[in-house]
Amino acid sequence: MNLLTTPRNDMCYCPGCSHGMVLERLAAAIGATGRRPEQVCLVSDIGCIGTADRYFECHTFHGLHGRSITYAEGIKRVRPEMTVVVLIGDGGCGIGTAHLVHAARRRAGIKVIVCNNFNFGMTGGQHSPTTPPAGHTSTTPDGAADYPFDICETVRVNGADFVARGSALDPSIGTLIGAALNAPGFALIDVWELCTAYYVPSNKLTPPRLVELSQRLNMPFGVLFDRTCGPKSLRAAEAAPAATPSHLPHDQAPPAESQAATADVVLSWPERTEICVAGSAGQHIRSAAGTIGKLAVAGGLFAAQQDDFPITVRRGHSLSNLIIATTPIEYAGLDRPGLVVLLSRDGLERLGGLAELPADCVVVAASELALPPAPARVLRFDAEPLARAVGRASVALSALAFGLVEKEWIDPAALRGAAHRWAGGEYKDADIRAVDAGTALSRGAVT
Numbered sequence: 001m002n003l004l005t006t007p008r009n010d011m012c013y014c015p016g017c018s019h020g021m022v023l024e025r026l027a028a029a030i031g032a033t034g035r036r037p038e039q040v041c042l043v044s045d046i047g048c049i050g051t052a053d054r055y056f057e058c059h060t061f062h063g064l065h066g067r068s069i070t071y072a073e074g075i076k077r078v079r080p081e082m083t084v085v086v087l088i089g090d091g092g093c094g095i096g097t098a099h100l101v102h103a104a105r106r107r108a109g110i111k112v113i114v115c116n117n118f119n120f121g122m123t124g125g126q127h128s129p130t131t132p133p134a135g136h137t138s139t140t141p142d143g144a145a146d147y148p149f150d151i152c153e154t155v156r157v158n159g160a161d162f163v164a165r166g167s168a169l170d171p172s173i174g175t176l177i178g179a180a181l182n183a184p185g186f187a188l189i190d191v192w193e194l195c196t197a198y199y200v201p202s203n204k205l206t207p208p209r210l211v212e213l214s215q216r217l218n219m220p221f222g223v224l225f226d227r228t229c230g231p232k233s234l235r236a237a238e239a240a241p242a243a244t245p246s247h248l249p250h251d252q253a254p255p256a257e258s259q260a261a262t263a264d265v266v267l268s269w270p271e272r273t274e275i276c277v278a279g280s281a282g283q284h285i286r287s288a289a290g291t292i293g294k295l296a297v298a299g300g301l302f303a304a305q306q307d308d309f310p311i312t313v314r315r316g317h318s319l320s321n322l323i324i325a326t327t328p329i330e331y332a333g334l335d336r337p338g339l340v341v342l343l344s345r346d347g348l349e350r351l352g353g354l355a356e357l358p359a360d361c362v363v364v365a366a367s368e369l370a371l372p373p374a375p376a377r378v379l380r381f382d383a384e385p386l387a388r389a390v391g392r393a394s395v396a397l398s399a400l401a402f403g404l405v406e407k408e409w410i411d412p413a414a415l416r417g418a419a420h421r422w423a424g425g426e427y428k429d430a431d432i433r434a435v436d437a438g439t440a441l442s443r444g445a446v447t
């Protein structure tokens with residue numbers, strides 16, 4: 001199965017950039033393993049290669065510069081059966097060196113593909129930790145002075161299980177990527193690439209010169225270490241029993257007293273429900289979704305939350321997509337929202353209107369909000385009296401509780417019971433009040 005959704009020429013990379021070639025090889029190598037999209041998670045770093053996840057049809061995760069290794073290791077620990085692949089550049093390896101070293105040391109079962117083009121491409125061709133001696137970059141116009149970071153040797157001496165290096169221009173790179181994917185334990189492949197926008201023109205780098213460079217630096221191509229050829233050592237991550245409950249890492253499992261308390265609060269829920277809470281910064285949108293998600297998890301359900309807000313977090317829209325399901329959530333995007341809670345024009349604009357909502361969707365909207373035509377059923381609530389009753393910061397949670405009950409996804413008594421039993425933290429009392437008020441709204445205080 002080909003997980004790549006976009007032909008190389010339609011990708012965002014500069015003409016001749018090696019990134020597209022590596023992605024094609026990676027997709028082919030994953031396809032050869034027979035793994036399905038839901039069995040693969042691609043974790044991307046920052047930089048040009050950090051855009052790669054948009055071209056793949058599988059689980060993806062995109063995070064901060066140099067931190068992709070940590071996200072990947074976390075995902076692998078929770079879902080050890082999943083193939084977790086990191087796409088990181090040479091810049092990311094420099095920024096996240098400690099993560100790389102310790103993931104190798106722990107033999108985390110992740111597969112790291114380093115797209116190494118010897119410079120920071122996305123930001124204008126600055127030198128990176130792998131820039132070769134005398135390499136010309138925008139920050140080393142007279143040539144780099146330092147010896148480059150040997151990524152392969154570093155992870156090898158720190159416990160990696162499989163280490164290889166190769167050229168993106170050599171067709172055998174696909175075989176090396178495949179071997180890395182199939183290797184048990186921590187695998188890394190250092191793929192030397194051409195950045196045709198910056199490093200290539202400044203250094204007259206060509207595919208044959210990549211090979212010469214490898215010889216000159218004594219950084220050979222090929223498989224450099226394969227633990228399966230020597231004494232085997234089982235990785236803790238693969239040998240460890242599944243976390244309890246199976247979808248949670250140990251440190252996120254409900255405390256023992258909460259599990260015991262589930263005996264008298266039963267959350268009966270449809271198989272999969274998709275919710276969007278949309279408003280503005282400061283309306284506690286994310287907290288509302290998070291509170292309901294945590295109650296669901298405490299009650300033995302599965303929940304996934306995705307937030308959307310501008311980088312300037314204290315202004316503009318705030319959206320939370322929340323999925324609650326009775327089975328593990330393989331895909332955390334919203335396909336068919338059944339409930340939309342709308343608190344402000346910012347949220348409405350970010351949603352792009354309501355016309356695309358399915359007809360069986362329920363929209364819960366503040367009464368002062370002018371709404372465009374919607375095929376969905378629209379329920380109004382008066383935000384001002386609600387704010388006076390529960391506090392302005394709890395209006396979103398009340399509205400969400402109201403919507404859940406109106407949607408008949410949960411019995412109001414069960415939702416109140418869940419809040420009283422499992423709400424916690426600094427805002428416990430406020431959350432309980434908000435849920436109580438929201439479920440009371442469903443009993444007739446609708447305007």
Ligand code: SF4
Pocket residue numbers: 012013014016017018019048117121122194195196197198
């Ligand atoms: S700047 Fe360099 S690494 Fe980035 S897309 Fe262009 S050629 Fe590729």
Ligand SMILES: [Mg+2]
Pocket residue numbers: 047089090091115116117118119120121128
């Ligand atoms: Mg780079």
